[in-house]
Amino acid sequence: MGEDAKDKEENVFITKDENKISNLWELRDFLSKTSDEIFTRYVNEEKNDFESWIRHSLKNQELADLVRKKKTREETVQIIDYFLTKQELENPESELREEEIPEVERIRIGVPGFDQLITEGIPKGSSVLISGGPGTGKTTFCLQIIKEATEKGEKCLYLTFEEAPLKLKQHMKSYGWDPIQLEKEGSLIIKKMRPFDLSRSVEALLAKASGELTIELDEIEGVIPKDFKPDRIVLDSLSSVAAAFIGREEGYRIYIEQLFTLFKSIGATSFLITEIEQETSRYSRSGIEEFLADAVFVFYNIRKKNVRLNALEILKIRGTLHQKKIVPFKIISNQGIVVYPQEEVFT
Structure with missing residues (x-):
């Protein structure tokens, strides 16, 4: 031999x-x-x-x-x-x-009109950055994703760093969705997170690592409730997490990298909200988020004469064909977001 x-x-x-x-x-x-x-x-x-x-x-x-x-x-x-x-x-x-080469399993978003923008659906387990200015519909979009997913039997986790869980539930009820019933069925958990407690914890872990810029995956697994395996995760928002790390950007970068890894390791499709100024070429606060994300959806509030229009675009989805244009959407009472993929914004 x-x-x-x-x-x-x-x-x-x-x-x-x-x-x-x-x-x-x-x-x-x-x-x-x-x-x-x-x-x-x-x-x-x-x-x-x-x-x-x-x-x-x-x-x-x-x-x-x-x-x-x-x-x-x-x-x-x-x-x-x-x-x-x-x-x-x-x-x-x-x-x-x-x-x-294994077959890629794909999922639908579930928001009316949105899936027509994507050829086959997004790969299951993707990390999706939901980017846009204040009041552009990001939170409503993510709450609607969760509502649609739970109706298909999926389990969903909403990690909130900003709004109180009660306020988010009230937001859902205003569209005719029943978060209390979803919680009773065990298909939804809305978990409040404290960004400054998180940043101090990360700094302590980095200090314990004796100068090594790394955090073990199991040391951040506490963000996922025990005995709950979510199919979809929403994190609202990365902007609040970043604000808690001001002056300690390296700690933020390391934490975000491990967070993306954690969500992928459990097979969850994650939707991570980040707030940006409308007139900018960057779609996240530090730039690392859009690099790590498999997909980026951008939300706009566009002024047209004396009114403002809601619009969105799919900036990227790795390994997936999608339409590359800005399309309008409306937020409708007792329904939520409806996207109009065939209509034009700039006419």
Whole structure:
């Protein structure tokens, strides 16, 4: 056996029924098809064979650290999925066999007229930046997304750094939606977050890390309520979080990066609201948010003669065809937002 063949053989993971796994795609496929009972033969309180193989054979320390903290088969598949997606985005020219490329699962937003702007829906697990000036309909849009998703049986989490949960519930009721019933059914949680408590916590974690500019994923997992696995998450808003980090921008950047990673690691589609001045070429406060986001939706309040019109556009969605124009929408009593994809704003 030649040296190259020997090296490849040593990097292969041999399962207990003697199947051979040589890369992350094959590991993901194996974990997706195997049972939880078989999974515990490899991962338990005493060991994590997959973490050891990824660390020592694939030489991937970052993924090994993430896999080490996952105790279930489902969680391990999700974090490998996230890492493979991230790897593909960072290395778009990498060659994969056609049979190794998984089908992208897509979801609809659910706001009337909006999904007509997108060819197939957005990839499930995407992070979406909702950007715009004050009073442009960002919060109403996100509350409506949650309402539509819960009607399809999805679980939703709304993290509010600004409005009190009661005010958001009143906002929903004004459109004829019933947040109390959704909470009773276990499909919705509205959680109040305190941005300055958060910033102090992050600074303490960075100080504990002895100068290393990093925060472990499990140290911020407290933002997700225990025993609740959301399909969609709204964070309202990144602007409030950024304001709590004024003068400590590095801490904000690190926290936001890990927050995006956390949401992806649990497979949730996230919608992150940020407030910007209307006349600007930047769509977030620091610029890092729009770089990290898979999609950016921009909301406008446009003056036309003596009236103002609500409008929006899809600035980007990675890997998805969409219309590239600003379209009008209206906020209607007892209904919410209705988008008019065929109408023109500037006529």
